[in-house]
Amino acid sequence: xxxxxxxxxxxxxxxxxxxxxxxxxxxxxxxxxxxxxxxxxxxxxxxxxxxxxxxxxxxxxxxxxxxxxxxxxxxxxxxxxxxxxxxxxxxxxxxxxxxxxxxxxxxxxxxxxxxxxxxxxxxxxxxxxxxxxxxxxxxxxxxxxxxxxxxxxxxxxxxxxxxxxxxxxxxxxxxxxxxxxxxxxxxxxxxxxxxxxxxxxxxxxxxxxxxxxxxxxxxxxxxxxxxxxx
Numbered sequence: 001x002x003x004x005x006x007x008x009x010x011x012x013x014x015x016x017x018x019x020x021x022x023x024x025x026x027x028x029x030x031x032x033x034x035x036x037x038x039x040x041x042x043x044x045x046x047x048x049x050x051x052x053x054x055x056x057x058x059x060x061x062x063x064x065x066x067x068x069x070x071x072x073x074x075x076x077x078x079x080x081x082x083x084x085x086x087x088x089x090x091x092x093x094x095x096x097x098x099x100x101x102x103x104x105x106x107x108x109x110x111x112x113x114x115x116x117x118x119x120x121x122x123x124x125x126x127x128x129x130x131x132x133x134x135x136x137x138x139x140x141x142x143x144x145x146x147x148x149x150x151x152x153x154x155x156x157x158x159x160x161x162x163x164x165x166x167x168x169x170x171x172x173x174x175x176x177x178x179x180x181x182x183x184x185x186x187x188x189x190x191x192x193x194x195x196x197x198x199x200x201x202x203x204x205x206x207x208x209x210x211x212x213x214x215x216x217x218x219x220x221x222x223x224x225x226x227x228x229x230x
Contacts, residue, residue: 005044010051011089020047027063027070036063038072056083079111079184086110089195095202099127103194106187114187115168121190122166125159128194132201159197162190 005016024041037060044055059079061072081087088107091100106120126143130136135146140163148156165187168180 006089007046007048007051007053008055008084008087008089009046009053010048012046012048012051014047016044016047020045025072029063029065029070037061037077038063038070040072054083055081057081081111091198092203092206094206095198096127096131099124099131099198102127103191103198106191106194110187110191111184114182114184117187118162118166118168118182118190121162121187121194124194125162125166125197128197128201129159155197155200158193162193165190 002015002017004013006013022043024043026039026041028037028039030036040059040061042057042059044057046053046055057080060077062075062077063070063072065071086104086107087110088104091103102120102124106117106124109120110117122140126140129140129143129147133147133150135143137143137146144156144160144163147159151159165182168182
C-alpha cells in the first residue's frame with residue numbers, strides 16, 4: 001500500500017511505498033484489569049537520499065478473539081510518536097525563534113494535552129501577527145481585527161478560529177463546571193494553520209526576495225560589464 005507522507009525531519013513531501021515502511025504489532029492477550037490490547041507499530045524511513053531518518057509511531061487498540069483469530073478494533077486508545085518526539089517541521093532560521101518555540105511545543109503536546117497545544121497555537125498566532133504585520137494591541141481579538149483588511153477572508157476566518165479554540169485553554173469559563181474538551185485532531189488542525197501561515201507569510205516572502213534580488217544583481221552585472229567594455 002502506498003500513501004502520501006511528509007517527513008518531519010526534512011519536510012520532504014513524498015509517496016511512501018512498501019520498501020520505505022514496516023508495520024508490526026505486539027499483542028497483550030493476558031487477562032487483566034484493563035482488557036486485552038494490541039500495540040500497532042509503524043516504522044517509516046524517509047526516501048530522501050539526503051535525509052533517510054526514521055519515524056516511529058505506535059497506536060494502542062482493543063484486542064479481541066474473533067472467528068478463530070486475534071483482531072484489533074480501530075478505536076485508538078492511545079497514539080504516540082516516538083521518533084521524532086513530535087511532528088513539528090523544520091523551518092528556516094530566519095523565522096523568529098519565539099514563534100518556532102511555541103510552534104514546536106504545540107506539536108510536542110498535541111496528543112498528551114490537546115487543550116494546551118491549542119493554547120500554544122493561539123500564542124504562536126499572536127507572535128506571527130505582531131512580528132509579521134507589526135500589529136500589537138492589548139487583546140489578540142483586536143490584533144486579529146487589525147489585519148482583517150490585510151489577508152483574504154478565508155484566512156482571516158481560520159485565524160479567528162484558532163483564537164477561539166485557543167481561548168478554551170487560555171481562559172477558564174465563567175461556570176467552572178463547564179468543561180469543553182479539545183480533541184487531538186482539532187489541535188492538529190490549528191497547528192496545520194500555523195504551518196501554512198509561516199510558509200505563506202515568511203517563506204514565500206523570503207523566496208520572492210531572493211529571486212528578485214537575483215534579477216537585480218544580474219542587471220547590475222550587465223551594467224558593470226558594459227562599463228568595462230566602454
